[in-house]
Each structure stands twice: as structure tokens, then as C-alpha cells.
Amino acid sequence: MPTVKQVCHHIRSKNAGPFWVTLDLFFDGPDNYRRYADSPVLGPELIERLYGADPRLVKKYPVPKLNMVKISYARTNVQGGEVERDMHCGQQFVRLLDIELDV
Template identity: 75%
Template sequence: MPKVKDVCRHVRSKNAGPFWVTFDLFFDGAENFRKYAESPALGPPLFERLFGADPAFVQRYPVESLNMVKISYARTEPQGGMVERDMHRGQQYVRLLDVELD
């Protein structure tokens, strides 16, 4: 099974305001976008397991013209809390790289 890092040319995570985090997965072409943009492996259960996100607040936005998918989830705590270790969430994407897609 291919992993995210095998079919995406760029993956990033970032702050989407004080209450949301977003991931951008830029696929390496239209074929892989069509195959994997709607993969169940990238669904709410993954974000619940990896980030503690409430599955009801995980949203997926495919952008076909860019061969990318944006996946956002509501933070469990607002940005800037006492125990915040990555305030801008710029390092969170690493956990997605080895996710196997189906």
C-alpha cells in the first residue's frame, strides 16, 4: 500500500486561526489525486487517533484544480494554551507521512 509520502509532492500543516488546524496534501498528479483524495484512510478516525480531534469536526476539502486536499479539524484547546508545544502546528504534518492509503 502506498503511503502519503509516496503519492504527495508536498504536505504541510498550519494554523487556521486560534480554533482550527489544517493540513494541505498536494498530490504528485491528477491520477493520484483521483485515487487517494477521498481515501477512507484520511478520514476522521485518523485525526481522532493522531491528534485527539473530535471526528464530528474533521472537514475535507478537495481542490481538483490544484490536485490537493485540505483537511481541517477543530483544536481540542484554543491556540496559545499553557502546554502548547507547537503553537502554529507547522510540525504536525509529519504524523501523516507514513499513513497507508487504500
């Protein structure tokens, strides 16, 4: 099965304010976007498993014109808190790279 890094040409993560994180998956074309954007693998359960986020607070936004999916989730700790390890969330996307997608 293909992995996220094999079907996306760019993947990033960033702050969406002090209480939210956003993951952006830019698929490498419309075919892979149509094939994988709605994959149940990229759902709230995955975000809960990888990031400890409450699955009820995971939001998924398809952006077909950009062949992109945006996934936002509530942080488990506020930005800049005592246990912060990645204040700007710039490295959080790495956990997605080897996730296998189904069709």
C-alpha cells in the first residue's frame, strides 16, 4: 500500500493558534487526491493515535482546487506550556509520512 509521503509532494504542520494544530497534505495530482483524500485512514482515529487528540475535535477540510486536505485538531496542551516540545508544531507532520493509505 502507498504511504502518505509517496502520494503527497508536500506535507506540513503548523500552529493554528495556541489551542489548535493544522496538518496540510498536498497530493501530487488530482488522481491521488481523488483516490486518497477521503481515505478513512486519514480520520480522527489516526490523529488520536498519533497525537493524543480528542477525535471529536478533529476537523478535516478538503480543498479540491489545490489537491489538498487540511486536518486540524485541538492541542493536548496549550502552546508554550511547560511540557511544550515543538512550539510552532513545525515537526508534527513527520508522524504522518509512513502511514499506509488504503483505496
